[in-house]
Amino acid sequence: MDIENKNIILESNINSYELLNRGKVRDLYNLGDNLLIVSSDRISAYDSVLPSGIFGKGEVLTKLSKFWFSLTEDIVENHFITEKITELYPDLEKDIDQLAGRSMVVKKAKPLPIECIVRGYITGSGWSEYKKQGTVCGLKLKEGLIESEKLDEPIFTPSTKAEQGEHDENISFEKCSEIVGDEIANKVKDLSIKIYSKARDYAESKGILIADTKFEFGLVDENKIILIDEVLTPDSSRFWPKSLYEAGRGQQSYDKQFVRDYLTSVGWDKKPPAPELPDEISKKTTEKYVEVLDLLTN
Secondary structure (H helix, E strand, O other): OOOOOOOOOOOOOOOOOEEEEEOOOEEEEEOOOEEEEEEOOEEEEOOEEEEEEOOOHHHHHHHHHHHHHHHHOOOOOEOEEEOOHHHHOHHHHHHHHHHOOOEEEEEOOEEOOEEEEEEEEOOHHHHHHHHHHOEEOOEEOOOOOOOOOEEEEEEEOOEEOOOOOOOOOEOOHHHHHHHHOHHHHHHHHHHHHHHHHHHHHHHHHOOEEEEEEEEEEEEEOOOEEEEEOOOOOOOOEEEEEHHHOOOOOOOOOOOOHHHHHHHHHOOOOOOOOOOOOOHHHHHHHHHHHHHHHHHHHO
């Protein structure tokens, strides 16, 4: 991958349009009928935004999301309109240094107040819970599973959508239904597992195992569900090299687990403010993000 923007961009500043939200990674602008999403080079861990940026990260997230939106549009419509932003909005040409490669125009949608998590392997917090209780997010699993083992079938484990600096909380499917209603809960569960399953099979053919991932959905035209935000990126998923996979232990990864492991190694208490990342860790993280993009998209 050739990175178009040679600078690390921690915040975009587009004066022509209203800034609606500056999230952990993305800046969202109001274009009237549509939205402009700008993926910065910010990186978050344990619900805190780190002061260091990761070179090229915003471009990787944008290109990967665009790729997956295209691959999964036969399952569910998504919010992507175009990455050729200046063709629709010529006045953004003056901001192209901030936007090149890292931005897209998308449809407006009403986001659902849940995050849709699908787990295909038992790892992370799911493994910790299973060891204690034999469950993952309250779902009873068969006995005798080992760390990083592939599950017989992917499982849907929704969570709340926390404000920045706060922690998402795993919730039961019943609680999910209370929040969004039975019909929508069942629909996003079905869609999430279908999208994950198609992406899992594709990625495995490219030498990558998708251990788990997070989707977000929104409503347009009152009650039509579409896929929004980012899709199957190293920020929202655990990607493992298939060639190095071995159940029974933790796995090497292409995602930001590399950053989490560093933060744990230095004894950070996971409370803001987060520490700076050394240049070596930032550089290796960029390499991992770019490698997974190149493997998946050739």
